[in-house]
Amino acid sequence: MIPRYSRPEMVAIWSPESKFRIWYEIEAHACDAMADLGVIPRENAEAVWKAKDVEFDVARIDEIEAVTKHDVIAFLTHLAEHVGSEEARFVHQGMTSSDVLDTCLNVQLTRAADLLIADLEGLLAALKRRAIEHKDTVRIGRSHGIHAEPTTMGLTFARFYAEMDRNLSRMRDARAEIATGAISGAVGTFANVDPAVEEHVCDKLGLVPEPISTQVIPRDRHAAFFATLGVIASSIENIAIEIRHMQRTEVLEGAEFFSMGQKGSSAMPHKKNPVLTENLTGLARMVRAAVIPAMENVALWHERDISHSSVERMIGPDATITLDFALARLTGVIDKMLIFPENMLENMNKFPGLVMSQRVLLALTQAGVSREDAYAMVQRNALKVWEHRTDFKEELLADADVTAALSPAEIEEKFDLGYHTKHVDTIFARVFGEE
Numbered sequence: 001m002i003p004r005y006s007r008p009e010m011v012a013i014w015s016p017e018s019k020f021r022i023w024y025e026i027e028a029h030a031c032d033a034m035a036d037l038g039v040i041p042r043e044n045a046e047a048v049w050k051a052k053d054v055e056f057d058v059a060r061i062d063e064i065e066a067v068t069k070h071d072v073i074a075f076l077t078h079l080a081e082h083v084g085s086e087e088a089r090f091v092h093q094g095m096t097s098s099d100v101l102d103t104c105l106n107v108q109l110t111r112a113a114d115l116l117i118a119d120l121e122g123l124l125a126a127l128k129r130r131a132i133e134h135k136d137t138v139r140i141g142r143s144h145g146i147h148a149e150p151t152t153m154g155l156t157f158a159r160f161y162a163e164m165d166r167n168l169s170r171m172r173d174a175r176a177e178i179a180t181g182a183i184s185g186a187v188g189t190f191a192n193v194d195p196a197v198e199e200h201v202c203d204k205l206g207l208v209p210e211p212i213s214t215q216v217i218p219r220d221r222h223a224a225f226f227a228t229l230g231v232i233a234s235s236i237e238n239i240a241i242e243i244r245h246m247q248r249t250e251v252l253e254g255a256e257f258f259s260m261g262q263k264g265s266s267a268m269p270h271k272k273n274p275v276l277t278e279n280l281t282g283l284a285r286m287v288r289a290a291v292i293p294a295m296e297n298v299a300l301w302h303e304r305d306i307s308h309s310s311v312e313r314m315i316g317p318d319a320t321i322t323l324d325f326a327l328a329r330l331t332g333v334i335d336k337m338l339i340f341p342e343n344m345l346e347n348m349n350k351f352p353g354l355v356m357s358q359r360v361l362l363a364l365t366q367a368g369v370s371r372e373d374a375y376a377m378v379q380r381n382a383l384k385v386w387e388h389r390t391d392f393k394e395e396l397l398a399d400a401d402v403t404a405a406l407s408p409a410e411i412e413e414k415f416d417l418g419y420h421t422k423h424v425d426t427i428f429a430r431v432f433g434e435e
Helices: 008-013 016-036 042-051 058-068 071-083 097-133 153-178 195-205 220-247 275-288 291-296 309-336 341-348 354-366 371-388 392-397 400-405 408-413 417-421 424-432
Strands: 138-143 146-152
Touching: 008 097, 008 309, 016 042, 016 058, 016 071, 016 097, 016 195, 042 071, 058 071, 071 097, 097 153, 097 195, 097 220, 097 309, 097 424, 138 153, 138 341, 138 417, 146 153, 146 341, 146 354, 146 417, 153 220, 153 424, 220 275, 220 291, 220 309, 275 309, 291 309, 354 371, 354 392, 354 400, 354 408, 371 392, 371 400, 392 400, 392 408, 400 408
Parallel strands: none
Antiparallel strands: 138 146
């Protein structure tokens, strides 16, 4: 992933140095377990740990791989250069390359998941704070982009909080599912390596043994992991789209923070563009782009092929690094987001009283008017407001059919804004608890 959309801690997980360090730990812990079993001499296992403080030379490993055309063999050759060829002769005993590669990948994915979980927790804190701040800030709800009925800005933030809280649960589940390791040998039968070795290595690396592997860990786990990243990315876009809509000039109910010295356009000095949320929409597309290849990686030939390998070398870093950046960016947007309550009320009243049409409809039916007649009575007055920007309440009061069923006081009562916010506390208690 390009540096522009990267954060150092997540990038470090995917660096060659981190990868080779994990490979080394897998091999060293495996040697310890084999020594405990009496498969290799204890002194050879201990000798491998002489490299525990070594900074593995990535360029040297690449140089060896240019000859061997095999990355794991290149690493093992470089390890022997530090440990000594005689001392290192039992390294990788009974193991196959995928034991190292797959176990390492899952270590990296679990570490990436830990960062993403922390990112989600930070975003949830920001959403909760803004939800409470604007719990009673009334704005118009929209369906199909058209004014519907009143809601509050707090409910909008609470809705996004609940969605991201579900994503946090999904991310924790995805982490648990991907946190497996396999040291099971060439086709997963443990013919040349004892299952106790796998158990020991997994325990040391914070994984659990894969119940049954072939030469690889089953890729349905990885498909589920990347699918979870894709769902989270879609939720990011869901929030970003709402903010982009609110920032439109003719809406302007909310906006990204515009910093001192920031420029919105190279041509038009007046512009304040929602560049961060537009960027988040694009980043969400890139994270989702990893999902289909991850799904297609599930089907491998027999006990393994390497059609999945090139895919994972790209989507592993790219999807996690991009999502990490996107979550952090969205948290910043929410934290600093500008809210304009006066514009919300002005927008809601652009067609005066019109958003109370359902209350009038229901009142007419409760007064004995058939639903069909009541709908026609309300709609004909509502359309006058649409077409002529008149006041909906005044149109109703001038309609003899309406006033035959409802008194002026009853009509007036149907325009109480508080009617639409009376259950906000109930919804907040469902989302945030009874606090």
